[in-house]
Amino acid sequence: MAYSDKVVDHYNNPRNVGSFGKDIVGVGTGLVGAPECGDVMKLQIKVNLDTGVIEDAKFKTFGCGSAIASSSLATEWLKGKTVDEAAKIKNTDIVNELKLPPVKIHCSVLAEDAIKAALSDYKEKHGSAAVTVASE
Amino acid sequence: MALKFPIFMDAQSTTPCDPRVVEAMMPYFTEKFGHPASRNHPFGWEAEAAVDAARARLAKLIGARDPKELVFTSGGTESINLALKGVAEMYREKGNHIVTTVIEQRASLDVCKKLERQGFEVTSVPVQPDGLVDVEEIRRAITDKTILISVMFANNEIGTIQDVAAIGKLAKEKGIIFHADATQAVGKIPVDVEAMGIDVLSCTAHLIYGPKGVGALYVRRKGPRVRIAAQMDGGGHERGMRSGTLPVPLIVGFGRAAEICQESMVEESKRLAKMRDRLQDMILSSVDEAFLNGRPDRRLAGNLNISFAYVEGESVLMGLNKETALSSGSACTSSTLEPSYVIAALGASAELAHSSIRFSLHRFNTDEEVEYVGQRTIEVIKRLRDMSPLYELAKEGVDLKSIKWKAE
Numbered sequence: 001m002a003y004s005d006k007v008v009d010h011y012n013n014p015r016n017v018g019s020f021g022k023d024i025v026g027v028g029t030g031l032v033g034a035p036e037c038g039d040v041m042k043l044q045i046k047v048n049l050d051t052g053v054i055e056d057a058k059f060k061t062f063g064c065g066s067a068i069a070s071s072s073l074a075t076e077w078l079k080g081k082t083v084d085e086a087a088k089i090k091n092t093d094i095v096n097e098l099k100l101p102p103v104k105i106h107c108s109v110l111a112e113d114a115i116k117a118a119l120s121d122y123k124e125k126h127g128s129a130a131v132t133v134a135s136e
Numbered sequence: 137m138a139l140k141f142p143i144f145m146d147a148q149s150t151t152p153c154d155p156r157v158v159e160a161m162m163p164y165f166t167e168k169f170g171h172p173a174s175r176n177h178p179f180g181w182e183a184e185a186a187v188d189a190a191r192a193r194l195a196k197l198i199g200a201r202d203p204k205e206l207v208f209t210s211g212g213t214e215s216i217n218l219a220l221k222g223v224a225e226m227y228r229e230k231g232n233h234i235v236t237t238v239i240e241q242r243a244s245l246d247v248c249k250k251l252e253r254q255g256f257e258v259t260s261v262p263v264q265p266d267g268l269v270d271v272e273e274i275r276r277a278i279t280d281k282t283i284l285i286s287v288m289f290a291n292n293e294i295g296t297i298q299d300v301a302a303i304g305k306l307a308k309e310k311g312i313i314f315h316a317d318a319t320q321a322v323g324k325i326p327v328d329v330e331a332m333g334i335d336v337l338s339c340t341a342h343l344i345y346g347p348k349g350v351g352a353l354y355v356r357r358k359g360p361r362v363r364i365a366a367q368m369d370g371g372g373h374e375r376g377m378r379s380g381t382l383p384v385p386l387i388v389g390f391g392r393a394a395e396i397c398q399e400s401m402v403e404e405s406k407r408l409a410k411m412r413d414r415l416q417d418m419i420l421s422s423v424d425e426a427f428l429n430g431r432p433d434r435r436l437a438g439n440l441n442i443s444f445a446y447v448e449g450e451s452v453l454m455g456l457n458k459e460t461a462l463s464s465g466s467a468c469t470s471s472t473l474e475p476s477y478v479i480a481a482l483g484a485s486a487e488l489a490h491s492s493i494r495f496s497l498h499r500f501n502t503d504e505e506v507e508y509v510g511q512r513t514i515e516v517i518k519r520l521r522d523m524s525p526l527y528e529l530a531k532e533g534v535d536l537k538s539i540k541w542k543a544e
Contacts, residue, residue, distance in 0.1 A: 003454070011454055017523045034541035035526060036486035038448050038466065038475060042525035060525040064450040064466070068523070 003065055004099040010069035015076050018058040020044045026055075028122025032113040039063035039107065041071045043114035045078055045086070047122055052082045059114075066104040070094050070111035078115065083122065089115055143505045146461045147343075147438055147498035148292050148320060153389065154345035154499070160392035161347065164385035172382050173373060183384045190391025197394040198318075198337060199328030200354055207374040208387055211351035212319035213243040215338035218353050218378065219315045220247045222364030223284050223336065224256055227313070231281035233257045235312075237269050238481045240288050244317055248286075257281070265483045266431035267296030271303055278310055285314045289321035289337075293465055293478040293494055294430030295439025297325060304333020313362055319343060319351075323397035324405065324436055329354055335362045341386065345499060346393030350386035353377075400499075408437035408497050411506045415495060416440050418510035423517050425530075429479055429492060438497035441465075443479065443488040446527035447520040452493055455516035460509050465492035487526075487536075 003011070019042070020027045026047045033040040040063065046056040057075035061068045073094055078086050094100070094108035144152070164186060172187045174180025188203065195203040209215045224234065236248060238260045248258045261273040274285060285307050290297045300316055307314035315336040321327055322337075323344030329337055340351035355377065356362045370379025397404075420426055425445040444452065449466025456462060465476025475489035495509070521527040526536060 008454075011451070014523060019528065031525065031539075035490075035536060036541075038487075038490035040525055040541070042528075060523050060528060062446060062524045062526045063448050065454040067448075068451060 006098050007066055007069040007100070010072040010098070011065045014068060014072040016058050016072065017060060019060060020046055020056075020058055025049065026126070028118045028120075028125065030114045030117025030119075030121060032117050033063070033110050035062065039067050039110050041067065041110055041114040043071060043074060043118045045118045045122060047083060047126075049126065052084070054078050054081050054083065054086060063107065064104070066098065066100055067107040067110065069098055070100075070107045071114060073097060074111045074115055083119055086115060087119055139504055139508055141459045143460045143509060145495045145497055145501065145505070145509055146463050148295075148494065148496035149463055150342050150348065151345045151498050152500065153347055154393060154396055156396060157346055157389045157392045161385045161389040164388050168384075170384075172384060173371065186384060186388050187382055190387045193391040194352055194394045197327070197398050198322060198339070198354060199330050201330065202357060204375065205354055205357050207353045207355060207377045208382055209351045209353055209378055210349055211342070212317075212338055212340035215340070215351045215353040216241075216243040216317055217247055218364060218367050219336045219338055220244065220251065220284070220286060221367055222377070223313055223315065223362070224251050225365035226363045227283040231283040233259070233279050233281040234284045234286060235259050235261065235274055235277045235282055236286045237261050237263060237288070239263050239267065239291055239478045240286070241292055241317060241319070244286060244288070263481055267291060267294045267429070267482055268431055268434065269298055269303075271299060271306055274303060275306055278312065282310070282312050285312055287316060289316045289318040289327070290325065290436050291430070291478060292320050293476060293492070294441045294482075295320075295436035296430045297321070297434045297436065300334065301332045307335070308333050320436065323394060324401070324438075326401070329356070335360070336364070341390035341393055344393045344397050347386045347389040350383055350390050352390070404499060405437040411497055411501060411503060412438055412440050412495075414503070415506050415510050419513055422514045426517075427484070427488065429482060429484070440495040441492055443484060443492045444517050445488060445491060446524045446530060447517055448490050449493055451520055452513070452516055455519065456512055460512060463494045463496075465494070466490050
């Protein structure tokens with residue numbers, strides 16, 4: 001299988017690899033996938049509690065090149081978005097951007113799940129302190 | 137010597153043609169183009185003589201008594217199809233049960249599935265954690281309806297060499313036909329259909345430095361005489377077992393490849409094993425939680441299969457694929473999304489099945505290539521572990537099994 005240039009680029013130069021301490025204020029962590037399925041993504045956001053803007057994002061991924069690229073791209077897109085804007089990122093956006101073939105669509109689904117899990121962890125931990133611009 | 141990229145270490149998927157093989161084939165495309173079944177002119181005689189010579193060389197390589205016991209096919213997949221379907225169809229009056237193993241190659245598994253749909257019963261015996269089949273498991277699986285035992289001689293992923301002679305002995309004792317899928321074994325390790333009690337054997341040219349598109353099926357003629365039902369109807373070539381004009385240039389190449397393998401087998405396996413051992417030592421001494429798959433002392437000389445915990449196989453290949461060709465049991469390299477059933481059959485966790493990498497060395501690999509591939513592999517594993525959440529958790533002392541994973 002040939003990879004798209006964007007997948008190769010994210011694989012070779014992954015953006016925002018790393019971890020935040022889970023207990024740092026403003027951090028939300030999503031851990032999705034399963035080792036036996038061959039894909040695990042950990043995605044973290046660091047939100048400015050005053051503005052609700054995601055100021056930083058980090059990931060670590062166990063998975064194929066497309067899974068690494070999907071999560072790397074997700075962290076790029078998350079930075080600068082509000083938590084509500086972030087919730088609107090769809091797996092199909094990732095598929096289109098990275099030109100993922102059908103067998104790799106599950107990688108983008110997992111990245112969307114990781115975003116959602118990080119957001120919900122953030123909301124859970126920060127509860128009312130968390131600024132939500134518009135409640136859905 | 138300067139390295140030439142990309143480096144090929146995927147010789148259990150295919151091999152390059154040996155230049156001596158190509159040289160032998162060349163005249164048969166142009167001047168010596170006759171049809172071996174043309175009995176009435178020199179073009180046909182010349183072609184037939186070339187096919188006979190190749191058949192004799194191959195017969196010698198596998199210890200067949202009579203070259204006539206070899207039927208040329210289009211390759212390993214066709215040989216396996218002809219063997220299993222041909223025996224099943226011919227002996228179905230006698231019984232409908234087939235015994236095989238869980239680590240056979242796809243062609244065998246798929247033919248067995250098809251036969252099951254046609255009313256045959258298939259028992260796939262497990263393998264031990266080292267990849268070896270316990271012959272007693274085969275014995276226990278046999279019923280009075282068993283007509284065929286089919287076992288792969290050497291495994292395509294982990295290189296494990298089965299105790300074929302013991303299985304052959306059991307088959308003789310029970311009066312059951314024994315098919316050995318020797319596509320990975322012939323030309324690399326000693327194969328002797330007489331001494332090992334093999335009745336039907338599949339092999340292919342492209343894994344032994346011959347051309348793609350040609351294989352052979354050995355079908356025993358004496359003690360017992362095995363009959364197989366043709367799966368290709370037509371001119372009745374190959375003693376009626378496989379119709380179709382013989383691809384003379386490919387067969388000549390197969391014969392020459394067999395001859396070279398026979399001459400160089402002892403020396404070549406020593407050289408490959410030495411390079412393989414060096415690669416294995418380099419990697420296992422530098423990478424923690426890397427696990428060798430398959431039984432170390434019953435392995436094809438060029439085979440090395442390692443599972444690297446916490447990194448996924450395809451991502452490893454992606455880090456190397458510009459410069460080195462390897463293969464992985466990872467699901468993501470195939471369209472199935474299922475990880476290697478061979479590694480899984482060894483009792484490894486599914487995670488480790490997703491993490492297996494196969495290095496398979498060949499005649500033309502060099503020591504410099506081994507050093508390079510070993511170093512690069514170590515670097516790539518390290519880089520991927522630095523971005524693996526599983527490695528991070530494991531290093532923090534978290535038991536990965538204690539986590540409730542949310543699968544998609």
